[in-house]
Amino acid sequence: MVGSGKYTAAMGFRPEPPGSQPPYFHEAYRCTVKRAPLQPLVPIPQTLSEITGPTCDWPRLMGSAIADLTAGFKGEPLGERIVVSGRVLDEDGRPVRRTMIEIWQANSAGRYVHESDQHPAPLDPNFTGAGRVETDDDGNYRVMTVKPGAYPWRNHDNAWRPAHIHFSLFGPGFGTRLVTQMYFPGDPLIEIDPIANSVGPDVRARLISRFDLATTLPEFALGYRFDFVLRGRLATPMEHAR
Amino acid sequence: MSEGLPLTPSQTAGPFFGFALPYASGQTLVAPDTRGERIAIHGIVRDADGFGVSDALIEIWQANATGRYAHADDDRSEIALDPAFIGFGRCPTDLEGRYRFTTIRPGRVPGPDGAAQAPHVTVSVFARGLLKRLATRIYFSDETVNEDDAILAMVDPARRSTLIASREGAEPSYRFDIVLQGDGETVFFAY
Numbered sequence: 001m002v003g004s005g006k007y008t009a010a011m012g013f014r015p016e017p018p019g020s021q022p023p024y025f026h027e028a029y030r031c032t033v034k035r036a037p038l039q040p041l042v043p044i045p046q047t048l049s050e051i052t053g054p055t056c057d058w059p060r061l062m063g064s065a066i067a068d069l070t071a072g073f074k075g076e077p078l079g080e081r082i083v084v085s086g087r088v089l090d091e092d093g094r095p096v097r098r099t100m101i102e103i104w105q106a107n108s109a110g111r112y113v114h115e116s117d118q119h120p121a122p123l124d125p126n127f128t129g130a131g132r133v134e135t136d137d138d139g140n141y142r143v144m145t146v147k148p149g150a151y152p153w154r155n156h157d158n159a160w161r162p163a164h165i166h167f168s169l170f171g172p173g174f175g176t177r178l179v180t181q182m183y184f185p186g187d188p189l190i191e192i193d194p195i196a197n198s199v200g201p202d203v204r205a206r207l208i209s210r211f212d213l214a215t216t217l218p219e220f221a222l223g224y225r226f227d228f229v230l231r232g233r234l235a236t237p238m239e240h241a242r
Numbered sequence: 243m244s245e246g247l248p249l250t251p252s253q254t255a256g257p258f259f260g261f262a263l264p265y266a267s268g269q270t271l272v273a274p275d276t277r278g279e280r281i282a283i284h285g286i287v288r289d290a291d292g293f294g295v296s297d298a299l300i301e302i303w304q305a306n307a308t309g310r311y312a313h314a315d316d317d318r319s320e321i322a323l324d325p326a327f328i329g330f331g332r333c334p335t336d337l338e339g340r341y342r343f344t345t346i347r348p349g350r351v352p353g354p355d356g357a358a359q360a361p362h363v364t365v366s367v368f369a370r371g372l373l374k375r376l377a378t379r380i381y382f383s384d385e386t387v388n389e390d391d392a393i394l395a396m397v398d399p400a401r402r403s404t405l406i407a408s409r410e411g412a413e414p415s416y417r418f419d420i421v422l423q424g425d426g427e428t429v430f431f432a433y
């Protein structure tokens with residue numbers, strides 16, 4: 001028995017427009033060369049397996065939220081305190097409610113709390129750089145952290161990653177899963193970064209946050225806005241219009 | 243159709259997610275009162291040279307033992323939900339590229355034509371060097387209904403075996419290696 005229900009193919013997610021996503025093979029980012037699949041992806045229709053995905057029970061799965069990455073330590077983290085906030089929307093501008101956003105980043109000196117990060121910059125005993133928050137009923141999220149530092153990597157001679165924060169999002173189904181990076185406005189390293197430039201300049205611009213005075217907390221923290229747009233539905237059944 | 247807000251592009255998870263994304267129960271999808279047959283799914287993620295990929299993250303999503311997803315869009319109320327099963331798992335690979343999940347054998351869910359799909363688990367792969375998620379599926383070698391599965395039927399028969407986890411032992415345990423590139427490259431899907 002597989003039962004019946006409202007599921008139809010029209011509940012699936014719209015195809016990603018050409019050029020909206022990076023390729024797998026991108027020679028300038030060297031470690032794609034041995035890891036990118038060379039066979040073409042096999043297109044399949046979206047079934048319930050692709051349309052559904054984890055959408056609730058987040059604390060039961062992962063533990064409680066960590067919206068303030070500067071809290072819970074003996075002292076204050078070093079660096080420039082920032083607030084990052086924004087919304088998670090679909091392509092039709094509808095908020096993605098109660099979805100999980102996970103974040104991770106280097107500290108203000110550009111060092112990760114990770115054994116394989118051997119960059120000779122100091123660890124900060126008052127900063128780890130990992131958090132997770134659920135969006136509210138309007139798709140809003142907000143995290144408090146410090147601005148991560150740029151750091152060197154071995155992709156090519158004198159290679160440096162622009163300052164960035166990693167974000168992981170789920171959205172309404174397995175087909176909307178997204179892991180990405182947010183960059184900061186005015187960073188000269190963005191233009192020469194092979195990862196940021198795995199997409200064209202217009203698409204790359206969607207990865208750069210916007211400084212926002214209204215988000216800035218007086219005498220405390222600079223504010224940045226960054227919205228996410230996940231795939232919308234092929235059709236809009238009433239259940240999703242809400 | 244695709245007018246509207248522009249999508250946020252994917253970027254690689256990079257090598258440094260290990261202190262942030264793994265969580266305590268990520269590899270264990272079952273609780274003591276979860277209904278269904280316990281199975282293990284394990285394997286190695288390999289690159290084009292056959293080396294284990296030590297900085298990959300595997301995520302799985304599956305229906306419960308009777309074939310219902312814990313999701314509002316699966317409203318087939320005649321099939322029971324299992325309050326002790328969510329169906330999502332996450333496992334980082336170890337230094338040799340290995341991952342392992344303990345879960346239950348998923349039930350069958352409807353396919354594109356309404357006919358039942360063979361039991362399967364949907365999979366995402368993230369890693370340094372992957373600019374976006376790779377999507378695949380795990381099927382089970384001891385399921386005779388694989389030959390009727392509409393999705394498997396869309397795959398070149400010569401490559402179909404890359405989607406089928408091989409049963410080992412009585413527990414049972416299923417071996418599913420993920421080859422990112424080269425000989426025996428795993429079939430990855432676009433949807």
